[in-house]
Amino acid sequence: MSINYLLDENLPPLYKVQLLRRQSDLIVWMIGEPGVPPTGTLDPEILLWCEINNFILVTNNRSSMPVHLAEHLAQGHYIPGIFVLRPRAEIGQVLDDLILIALAGNENEYQDRIVHIPLS
Template sequence: MPIQYLLDENLPPLYREQLLRYKSDLVVRIIGDEGVLPTGTLDPEILCWCENNGFLLVTNNRRSMPVHLAEHLEMGRHIPGILVLRRPVDIGRVLADLVLIAEAAEEDEYFDLISYVPLI
């Protein structure tokens, strides 16, 4: 299955617009989109949705996401991966790395992991 991204609702829609500009066949959803999760969904539910639907989560939630991932894994669950934006955010580098990941990553390369973008 190709890489698919679920963008956290706190990321600007510009991320999806630019990702699709660079790679039009990429599947990019944002929390709040029809058929996805509603805005305000709690992080543990987001992780379950990503697991069930095969999406890598892209978020700027550096503080609590590691805790939620640990709890998710302790329950015997899994996730295709979490990509957390580094500070300060360089949107150009983030977008370039997200496209690179989508084009070059192995299907399970980010499985059950938190990684940071830009990749550096």
């Protein structure tokens, strides 16, 4: 598996717990944990961290993330991907899609894109 996830600090920790319970070999880190950006880190800095460390950001930030991504790309950077949770997304659907993407997705498939989860 080559897809790694960085969960936004505003997502409930239950997402990480359940992802690892269902698929223990996933690499799932959460903002604020050791080795990742601390809580309160600005989104542009998080995007840089994801680029350097090859992590897809999973967030519920639907409003400003498209602006931050556009600025990031305009500066000549890239991002492995950003997954934005749809409003009222059920956790089970989100988990299923994240696991499916990790198992079947190509690591470059989501580069420089925002994808809304669940996929359908």
